[in-house]
Amino acid sequence: MEKPATAARILIADDDEDIRLSLALLLNAHGYQTTEAASPKEIAVRVNQDNPDLVLLDMNFSRDTTSGAEGLEQLAFLQQQQLPVILMTAWGSIELAVAGLKQGAGDFIEKPWDKHRLLQSIEQQLQLQKLKQKNSGFEQLLSGDGGEKQVWISESGPMKALDALVEQVAKTDANILILGENGTGKSQLAKRIHQLSHRSSHAFIAVNMAAIPDNLFESELFGHQKGAFTDAKQSRVGRFELAGQGTLFLDEIGTLPLTLQPKLLRVLESGHYEVLGSSKTQTADVRLISATNADLEQQVADKAFRQDLLFRLNTLVLTLPPLRERIADIAPLVAHFIDHFSARYHKKGLALGECALETLKRHTWSGNVRELSHVMERAVLLAPDNSEITSCQLSLSASKSTDLDVPLQPLEELEQQLIRKALAATNGHVAKAAPLLGLSRNAMYRRLEKFGIVYDA
Numbered sequence: 001m002e003k004p005a006t007a008a009r010i011l012i013a014d015d016d017e018d019i020r021l022s023l024a025l026l027l028n029a030h031g032y033q034t035t036e037a038a039s040p041k042e043i044a045v046r047v048n049q050d051n052p053d054l055v056l057l058d059m060n061f062s063r064d065t066t067s068g069a070e071g072l073e074q075l076a077f078l079q080q081q082q083l084p085v086i087l088m089t090a091w092g093s094i095e096l097a098v099a100g101l102k103q104g105a106g107d108f109i110e111k112p113w114d115k116h117r118l119l120q121s122i123e124q125q126l127q128l129q130k131l132k133q134k135n136s137g138f139e140q141l142l143s144g145d146g147g148e149k150q151v152w153i154s155e156s157g158p159m160k161a162l163d164a165l166v167e168q169v170a171k172t173d174a175n176i177l178i179l180g181e182n183g184t185g186k187s188q189l190a191k192r193i194h195q196l197s198h199r200s201s202h203a204f205i206a207v208n209m210a211a212i213p214d215n216l217f218e219s220e221l222f223g224h225q226k227g228a229f230t231d232a233k234q235s236r237v238g239r240f241e242l243a244g245q246g247t248l249f250l251d252e253i254g255t256l257p258l259t260l261q262p263k264l265l266r267v268l269e270s271g272h273y274e275v276l277g278s279s280k281t282q283t284a285d286v287r288l289i290s291a292t293n294a295d296l297e298q299q300v301a302d303k304a305f306r307q308d309l310l311f312r313l314n315t316l317v318l319t320l321p322p323l324r325e326r327i328a329d330i331a332p333l334v335a336h337f338i339d340h341f342s343a344r345y346h347k348k349g350l351a352l353g354e355c356a357l358e359t360l361k362r363h364t365w366s367g368n369v370r371e372l373s374h375v376m377e378r379a380v381l382l383a384p385d386n387s388e389i390t391s392c393q394l395s396l397s398a399s400k401s402t403d404l405d406v407p408l409q410p411l412e413e414l415e416q417q418l419i420r421k422a423l424a425a426t427n428g429h430v431a432k433a434a435p436l437l438g439l440s441r442n443a444m445y446r447r448l449e450k451f452g453i454v455y456d457a
Helices: 017-029 040-050 069-080 094-102 115-142 157-169 186-196 214-222 261-270 296-301 307-313 327-345 354-362 368-382 396-400 411-425 430-436 441-451
Strands: 009-013 033-037 054-058 085-089 107-110 176-179 204-208 247-251 272-274 281-283 287-292 316-319
Touching (some): 009 017, 009 040, 017 033, 033 040, 054 069, 054 115, 069 085, 085 094, 085 115, 107 115, 157 186, 157 316, 176 186, 186 247, 214 261, 261 272, 261 307, 296 307, 327 354, 327 368, 368 430, 411 430, 411 441, 430 441
Parallel strands (some): 009 033, 009 054, 054 085, 176 287, 176 316, 204 247, 247 287
16 A cells, blocks of 8 residues: 555554554554554543544543443544544444444444555545545635625615616526626626525635636536546546535636537536546536626627527626726725725725825726725825825826837836836835735745845845
8 A cells, every 4th residue: 555645643542552552553654653542531632732633543441341432432522623533442343333433433443453444444534534624615715604704885876776686686596697897896796696695605616717727627617536537646526516505606708618618518408517537427506607708799609609508608697887887886995995905904094085086086997996906905005004095196197008108128127117116115015015016925026036136025
């Protein structure tokens, strides 16, 4: 049997010293780290101090020899710690095995053990635990319970009309296609529909279709089994399965290549799909929402998008208005962004001046709400604490400039100029300069190293 890729920590809980030594030698030889406990009290100590990944638990300590009562008591404690447990006993009791498995044990091994069976069981339980943790993380982050609070602003006439329609259609299971320009908030609208639906207690899974390589499309959406193809070293859960009973949001649906569209159409028509490497047919139970800024009708006319797939996607169509058509929403959006970025950058007492608000209302907003967010993030960074944000701090003149304002020069030279300008505006603070350029902090550091720009650590 191959050694595990990482050295998992295994707690051997048994009152027999020879048993502990024998197990430790076997597991150490196969790449595992081991720690030992000879009594129930030691189990609690070792769990708290050593943070094991799995416990091999003897069913009987000093109280008696065959009932397994002590083992079941310790199993209950270990279940509270969310640790995988393999039970061990010298007595082959089916009733005891069933009781332990019902209480949450992952497996039951009888002494003397078969080493291949034991090692296989350990590896299976460790892999299962990883999968549970992964899926638990998806549920917490994407179901809406553990994520960032959804902010939805609809004070303008167009947004109030859209909101009324959303309230009506969210309660259905009909597929929805969201249209709108870049930056209008299509993903926000999809989340709102999910939160208002009867599926809100389940996961909201978003997929950027433009970011999926063609050769990984089926694996990403439907999952694959270990060994299904050359690089499939581990099994993968697909997005349809992750979204089970929840909502699956397919963003940038217009970028889906024509050759892959029949694969998506099949699951939308029949509700069935297969995990790569498996012949078993799975059933999808999701609410599908898709979004695009592309003209899908024109793509159908150009034979770049299947008309039958469009019919499956656009049972209901919602169009998000651009920011220039919802001027009444600018003030509340700005108030939200000021609060949000003030908290992120630890700024205090910021407010927007009246002249600055009028400047924002007159702007064309080609990048819509996303552009407004970037503008306000920059303004919050530049404004001193307890001050009024001015039109100058909005720096909108730069966003209105045309290509005639920028002299032709190599892109790398222009990039260096912008980086130096951002650093100067933030007194050399890299973490504050990065958002001004739409970069993450790590991306900013990479560019600083690339161009040899000196910065304060």
